[in-house]
Amino acid sequence: DTAVSQTPKYLVTQMGNDKSIKCEQNLGHDTMYWYKQDSKKFLKIMFSYNNKELIINETVPNRFSPKSPDKAHLNLHINSLELGDSAVYFCASSTRTGPLGEQFFGPGTRLTVL
């Protein structure tokens, strides 16, 4: 009955590798997001997807690419990982017809690049 779930919870990998983080929501929301939280706990929006269309793409390197096979999933692919990519990545979802702006967050994926 988890609302927003992410896998894996922890990911440790070497520089230069390619990795993916998966996100699923069972809330029936039409918009999903990826946020990055750095070591200083600052949460910053990376992407949002609405009806399979990219709505926001902040100043994120193109090594990061979101992929949404359907409304309930938004996966994050990262190519050529760098040390600076180490952070906690949160997936979130919301609905346009619900309360304005309320987003539900997944448990986060802690990525460590060695």
Added chain:
Amino acid sequence: EDKVVQSPLSLVVHEGDTVTLNCSYEVTNFRSLLWYKQEKKAPTFLFMLTSSGIEKKSGRLSSILDKKELSSILNITATQTGDSAIYLCASNSGGGADGLTFGKGTHLIIQP
């Protein structure tokens, strides 16, 4: 670029004290302001404010928005050790399709 500033960045108080956390925002097309509590994992939703001057309350927590001053406060009365967390303020400047702009958070520590 939208901006949200929180103060203080950290705060240590004793159990039973009352605390007030501050949030100011500069956003275009403001729609709502949200407060989240983050302990060890994901941020959990506390309040969403859209109208100025109307207090939202949940138990010992309350929040109010001042659209004239572009600010909001989060009050916690009779604090408990379980209130220790990072409190995040975020603005939403569009419909649900836009990401939230977060402040850096206030790290609140409640000492027994």
